[in-house]
Amino acid sequence: MEVMQSDPIHQYRSLLIREMLSSYRGCRKLIMRAIREELTRDKSATGNLPTRLTGMLDTLYRVSSRSMDRYVSLLYQRGIDRTISDIMWMDRTVQMDARFTTADQEMIKGLSTDAYTDITTLHKQIAVFVDKAVKKAEKDKTGVNRAVNETYEAYNSQIIPLVERLCTSVSCRAYNAAAHRVILAYAPGKMWKGPADGFTRKSHAVLIGTVIPAADRFILEEIASSTKKAIPACSVRYPGDTCKNPPGEQVLGCRCWIVPDFTPVILPEVVPEVIPDDIHPE
Numbered sequence: 001m002e003v004m005q006s007d008p009i010h011q012y013r014s015l016l017i018r019e020m021l022s023s024y025r026g027c028r029k030l031i032m033r034a035i036r037e038e039l040t041r042d043k044s045a046t047g048n049l050p051t052r053l054t055g056m057l058d059t060l061y062r063v064s065s066r067s068m069d070r071y072v073s074l075l076y077q078r079g080i081d082r083t084i085s086d087i088m089w090m091d092r093t094v095q096m097d098a099r100f101t102t103a104d105q106e107m108i109k110g111l112s113t114d115a116y117t118d119i120t121t122l123h124k125q126i127a128v129f130v131d132k133a134v135k136k137a138e139k140d141k142t143g144v145n146r147a148v149n150e151t152y153e154a155y156n157s158q159i160i161p162l163v164e165r166l167c168t169s170v171s172c173r174a175y176n177a178a179a180h181r182v183i184l185a186y187a188p189g190k191m192w193k194g195p196a197d198g199f200t201r202k203s204h205a206v207l208i209g210t211v212i213p214a215a216d217r218f219i220l221e222e223i224a225s226s227t228k229k230a231i232p233a234c235s236v237r238y239p240g241d242t243c244k245n246p247p248g249e250q251v252l253g254c255r256c257w258i259v260p261d262f263t264p265v266i267l268p269e270v271v272p273e274v275i276p277d278d279i280h281p282e
Helices: 010-040 049-090 102-140 144-186
Strands: 189-193 211-213 218-220 234-236 257-261
Touching (some): 010 144, 049 102, 144 189
Antiparallel strands (some): 189 257
8 A cells, every 4th residue: 555645844944944944145235245245355454354254154054053953853753653654644553652762863863964964954055155255356346336246146146045955955865764664563565756847957867666575675777967977876775864975966856755565575586406317316
C-alpha cells in the first residue's frame, strides 16, 4: 500500500526561509551602508570594512544558528510523527514506540552542527562577495550611488538564493533523517517521493516512486552537462543525506522525501545449477 501525500516539509521549510531571509535582508542593509562609507572615506585613513563586516556576520551567525536549532528540532519531530502515522495507516498491527531517545537527541545535535557549518560556508561567500564588490567599484570608478545599487542587486541575485537553498537543504536533511530512523525500525522498505513541478533535478525525478529495502541506498545517476564537467553519480540513504560526502549538486536544495513502504521485496529468481550427468558418481 502506497502512502498518498503532498510535500510534508513545505510549511516548515517556508517558515524557515521567511525567517532566515528576514535576517539576511536586515544584514544586507547594514552591509550596503558599510560599503557606502568605505567608498566615501578618507583614503589616508585606515579602512575598517573587513572588521565591521566580521562583526555583522558574527551577529548574523548567532541569530541564524538559533533559527536553525529551532527548525531542525521541529523538522526532525515532524519526520518522526509523519512517518509513524504513515506506518500505522498502512499496517495497524505494528507495535511502535514514539518516545524520543538519546540517539534522537544526538542525531538532532549532529544535524544542527551540519547546519552551522553550512552557515559558516555561506558567510565566507558573503565576505568574498563584499570584497569583490568594493574592489570593482574602486576600479571602475562608477560613483558611490551606482556602485552601491549594483552591489544591492547582485546581493539579491547571488546571496539571497544561497540562503533559500541553505534552508531547503537543512529542512530536507532533518526531516528525512528522522523518517529514515523510523523506517529502519518498523518498515521493510522505503520509497522516494518528490514534487512533480518540473523543477526537480533529473537524477532525483527518475527516482520518484522507486522502492528499495529500508537499509539499502538510493543511486543518484550522473548529471550530464553541456557547459561543464558532469556531476558524478553517488548513493544516499535518503534525500539530503550527506553521510558519504556526495557532490553538492546532487543533494543541495533538495525538496524530496521518503515514505515507508510495505511492498514485498522481490528477489531475483535463482536458477538452479545444472550438473552434467558425466560427473555424477555411479
